[in-house]
Amino acid sequence: MYCEGGFGESRNGKRPLQTHDDASLLTPILCLIFLLLCWVGLFLTGVRFGLGWYSWPVSSIFLPVGLVFLKLLYSRKN
Numbered sequence: 001m002y003c004e005g006g007f008g009e010s011r012n013g014k015r016p017l018q019t020h021d022d023a024s025l026l027t028p029i030l031c032l033i034f035l036l037l038c039w040v041g042l043f044l045t046g047v048r049f050g051l052g053w054y055s056w057p058v059s060s061i062f063l064p065v066g067l068v069f070l071k072l073l074y075s076r077k078n
Contacts, residue, residue, distance in 0.1 A: 039063050 042062050046055020 035063070038066075 039059055042059035043055050046058050049055075051058060
């Protein structure tokens with residue numbers, strides 16, 4: 001905003017306002033939902049294998065390990 005005697009410059013209609021497009025929120029939200037569903041799936045798999053409540057830390061460890069593995073797989077492919 002231009003204030004007389006302050007920093008900045010007067011627009012005086014010489015050029016249009018600069019606008020930018022906001023990024024989509026749908027992609028990060030869907031990614032977080034997918035990660036949550038994967039974590040719940042790993043937790044339920046651990047419970048089914050008889051780990052009981054120890055499946056919570058196991059699923060919390062396997063999810064990041066799986067993500068690192070996918071990152072390495074995609075980087076090797078490219």
